[in-house]
Amino acid sequence: MDAHPTRTIILQILKLLVWIVIAIALVKFAFFPNQQSIEEITGDGNFTFPTVSVTRGDLSHEITLDASVVRNESxxxxxxxxxxxxxxxxxxxxxxxxxxxxxxxxxxxxxxxxxxxxxxxxxxxxxxxxxxxxxxxxxxxxxxxxxxxxxxxxxxxxPDTFHAEVPVTPDQLYSLQGIPKEAELAVTGGPAPFTCTGLKTFTGTPSKDDPEGKGAGPQLRCDIPESELVFDGVKAKLIIHGGQTSNALLVPVTAVEGRFKTGNVYLPVDDITQKPEKVEVSLGVSDGYQIEITKGLAEGQEILEYVPRQTDDDQNMDPEMGIGG
The missing domain is CATH 2.40.50.100 (RNA polymerase II/Efflux pump adaptor protein, barrel-sandwich hybrid domain)
Structure with a gap:
């Protein structure tokens, strides 16, 4: 008879102890969190601008333009x-x-x-x-x-004679480094590609059918030999060989500010907060990806891969890199 009340009292005491432990744990978590210090994080990265080296190689350049066959003027x-x-x-x-x-x-x-x-x-x-x-x-x-x-x-x-003409952009004219005397013309559905002579530039004039003046601006024109059978209005491809060079000093075009005859490249500096050193160079042939350096750099010399971006107000160099040129 006496064992049962004793067992009940013991269970109640154990429950009370469990609740006391839980309460103590909650107080500690709430008011006494882990005070272990965390080491300060410091940056140790090496921030530098991408660079490239001047290399030697062969380079050739040609452009292919969508031209039209036109009868010569009366x-x-x-x-x-x-x-x-x-x-x-x-x-x-x-x-x-x-x-x-x-x-x-x-x-x-x-x-x-x-x-x-x-x-x-x-x-x-x-x-x-x-x-x-x-x-x-x-x-x-x-x-x-x-x-x-x-x-x-x-x-x-x-006249029974014809010529080929095509509008061009100033960038395309600059890339040719001068207009050659002849080009290659491939007439759509016509004879095999042949030489088109007397290549020259002229300024087009808008026609009545071109109210927005899209026909105005620089154009290229060359004479079609009388021996070639062509028709007015036929489409063609005009292939112009802009030049080639061998064993030349080459850099990516992204590294050069300018595209025609002269330009600027930039040398890397140890402190990125300082302006890169600008070096004037003489330019030659370009294929749109690489460009020839004829004066101003040496083989193996390191330069910035991209032209630094400049601010509009004081032309100071912005550390953020941009593709220039």
Whole structure:
């Protein structure tokens, strides 16, 4: 009879002890956290700008442009003297060669008289032929007995010759380091690629069908040989060889500020808070990825891989790197 109450009292005491332990633990966690100190974290990284070394190698450059085949412009047939048309050698629509006679003009000149009472002198008549300025198809707007003045348009010759032309950007012109005298032309669906001569630049003018003026600006043009069969408006590829060099000093274009003849590169410094040293260099051929250094650097010399970015206000170097040029 006495064992049962004793066991009950012992269980109650054990429960009380458990709750006391739990309470003590909660107080410690709440008011006495771990006071172990943490070591201060300090940066020990080596912050440097990426660099590259000047190397030697071979480099060639060519650009391929989307061109169009265009018939050469009509050339005007003009009166070479004042007078009256007395003969037509060729009819409208006739095929002519350069130098063929087209028409004849009778020029009449009355000599001046010093003595008003003297007998008038007979008029002086001379005949002048007008010739075709180019080979092609004649478009004639002239009639027998028509009076004309010097320089009057009497027709035109639409040539049977063609050229290729293509708009270009200033960057493309700079990359060529000068315009070669010829290029290679591959006509779409036409003959095998051939040499297009007389390569030159000109400034295009917007047409009536180009109200936004997209046809204006620098363009390249070269003459198509008469022996090649082409048609007006056909598309083509114009391949221009811009130059090549062997065993040249080369660096990435990202390292150079400038692309034509002269530029700047930057030498690395130990303290990144200081401005990199700028070095002026002379430039040669570039393929768009590497560029030739003709003066200013030596083989193996280390330079910054990217041109440092500059601020707009004082042109100070920003430690943040940017691709320049």
């Amino acid at each position: 050339e005007a047939v003009k009166a070479t003297t004042a007078g009256k048309i007395v003969w037509l050698y060729a009819a409208d629509g006739a095929a002519v060669n350069e130098g063929d006679p087209i028409l004849q003009i009778l020029h009449t000149e009355v000599p001046e008289m010093d003595d008003p009472e003297a007998e008038p002198s007979a008029p002086i008549e001379t005949y002048h032929d007008v010739f075709a300025p180019a080979p092609g198809t004649l478009s004639l707007d002239a009639l027998i007995d028509q009076e004309v003045e010097v320089g009057m348009d009497l027709g035109s010759v639409l």
